[in-house]
Amino acid sequence: MALPPLVHYATVAEYRSHYERVYCRGNIHTFDGIRVYFSAGKFGHMFYESTARDGRKDVFSPVRAQRIDWIKATLEHPEAALFEGWDKTTRQYDATRRVAVVYEDFVVVIAMGLKQDGSLKANFVTCYQADNSIGKIRSSPAWSRAACLRLLGGDP
DSSP states (O other): OOOOOOOOOOHHHHHHHHHHHIIIIIIIIIITEEEEOOOTTTTHHHHEEEEESOOOOOOOOOOHHTTTTHHHHHHHTTOOOEEEETTTTTTTEEEEEEEESSTTEEEEEEEEOOOOOEEEEEEEEEEOOTTTTTTHHHHHOOOOOOHHHHHHHHOO
């Protein structure tokens, strides 16, 4: 699977514009037809890092931002490996969270919900290079549409 090319802009504003144009105003669907919604407020969470490792993201990360197009490519890739996400609050896997992996150790996490008609929709949660945790992610339970719908009260 060929990696999408890295995106190189000179300014943070150009990356933000790209994110808002492609993701916030775009119409992104997973390969299996689930509409994914992105909020403008996620930009800082996605493309900033914490210099003090205290959870406060205070510096823009060009390395993260250059992978901006990997998000859409991962969500749309028909051979993405799909896993249930880990909920650290309840300390268990959550079938309503879907973690997709295609390129290297790059993961994209989305949270599932239901549309009015009972079909799935998703909100973007995060994306990152999981170089320290990819082994654990790949050993997580496989994500299942039926299990997700059961938890959400929809029709499988």
